[in-house]
Amino acid sequence: MKVTEFEHPSHPHILMLSCGEPYKCDGCKELGFGSCYHCQDCNYHLHEECAMASESAYHPFFKRCRFIFRDETYGRICDACGKDVMGVSYKCLHDEAHDLHPCCLKLQRTIYGDGGIKLKLSDKVLSKCLKCKSKEISKGLKGWSYVSSCGEFCYHVACVKDLVMEKWRSGYFDGNVDLKNNLALTQIGTSSTSTCPCNEVIERRGGWFGSKAKKFSKIARMVLKLVISAIFGDPTAGLAIVVEALNS
Numbered sequence: 001m002k003v004t005e006f007e008h009p010s011h012p013h014i015l016m017l018s019c020g021e022p023y024k025c026d027g028c029k030e031l032g033f034g035s036c037y038h039c040q041d042c043n044y045h046l047h048e049e050c051a052m053a054s055e056s057a058y059h060p061f062f063k064r065c066r067f068i069f070r071d072e073t074y075g076r077i078c079d080a081c082g083k084d085v086m087g088v089s090y091k092c093l094h095d096e097a098h099d100l101h102p103c104c105l106k107l108q109r110t111i112y113g114d115g116g117i118k119l120k121l122s123d124k125v126l127s128k129c130l131k132c133k134s135k136e137i138s139k140g141l142k143g144w145s146y147v148s149s150c151g152e153f154c155y156h157v158a159c160v161k162d163l164v165m166e167k168w169r170s171g172y173f174d175g176n177v178d179l180k181n182n183l184a185l186t187q188i189g190t191s192s193t194s195t196c197p198c199n200e201v202i203e204r205r206g207g208w209f210g211s212k213a214k215k216f217s218k219i220a221r222m223v224l225k226l227v228i229s230a231i232f233g234d235p236t237a238g239l240a241i242v243v244e245a246l247n248s
Contacts (some may be wrong), residue, residue: 007049013039015046025050028101029086031165034233040246049102057090059105061144061180065092067100080104080123080144081158083138085187092094100202103127104144104157108230110147113222118148119153128152129222131163152216153223189190 004017010027014035025032029048037051038044053069062079067090076085076099083101090100111119125145125176128135137143137158147154 005053006051008046010039011039011044013034013044015039015044015051017048025087027051027088029102030083030101030103031161031168032103032232044067047103051108053088053090053102057098057105060109062092062098065094065098067092067098067105069102077141078104079238080107080191081156081161082141082143083158083161107144108158111230115222115224116150117219117222117226119223119226120149121145121157122147124164125154127151129154129156129159131155131159132225145231146221146223154167155221155224155227157231160224160231164228164232 002017005014008015015041016036018038019035019182023032023038023045024038025036025047026031026044027046030043030047032047035048037046037048038218048068052189055069057067057069059065059067069090071088072085072091076089076091076097077083078085078089078101079098080100081104085099085101088102090102090105092098107121109121113119121144123142123144125147127145127147129137130147135142137156145154146157
């Protein structure tokens with residue numbers, strides 16, 4: 001059972017678990033959606049991952065690293081998304097230390113979508129990201145990606161963060177959004193499959209036209225919805241607007 005209210009050392013007031021408008025986390029300084037801990041007396045928010053952080057943690061992508069939770073920036077970047085570390089983060093103790101945002105550390109390793117779509121989080125991807133058309137998020141930094149089991153559909157965590165942040169800054173989420181009645185993102189399923197249906201509907205990219213291109217676009221849209229939900233948490237209507245606008 002989740003803790004619904006508690007005192008956090010970073011803030012003098014009681015923090016309550018709630019779900020509402022998009023926010024900027026006062027812990028890691030990253031954008032947040034869905035449930036969070038917030039102060040009813042002032043505009044203070046914490047991701048659940050930042051509020052309930054462990055003193056230390058491990059990640060399978062860094063088998064020799066023990067990550068320590070701390071509030072240090074010093075010009076560091078997150079190895080998962082390539083974004084600047086501006087607040088709390090996890091940092092390993094090696095000479096060439098790795099850094100991870102709390103939310104990046106907790107990213108789902110595998111997610112499932114309708115029709116048997118299966119996506120895995122990977123730090124070594126051969127496919128190009130469908131958004132930036134590159135294998136790297138910057139020179140010398142691959143970052144992490146979600147990639148389908150067939151390898152056709154790949155999105156950098158960094159690119160999806162950029163995509164949503166851009167729309168947040170341009171006011172996409174400022175309207176009166178009905179979060180209760182608008183489940184706009186695809187639900188993440190619980191059934192798994194060993195083969196990805198992409199193989200059945202996608203042919204080689206040369207000579208695409210008509211229904212083949214539409215099928216690819218439909219699956220790419222579904223994958224993007226799943227990745228956004230995995231990165232930012234609970235589905236919201238505002239995120240759905242972004243997805244549809246970007247894929248229209």
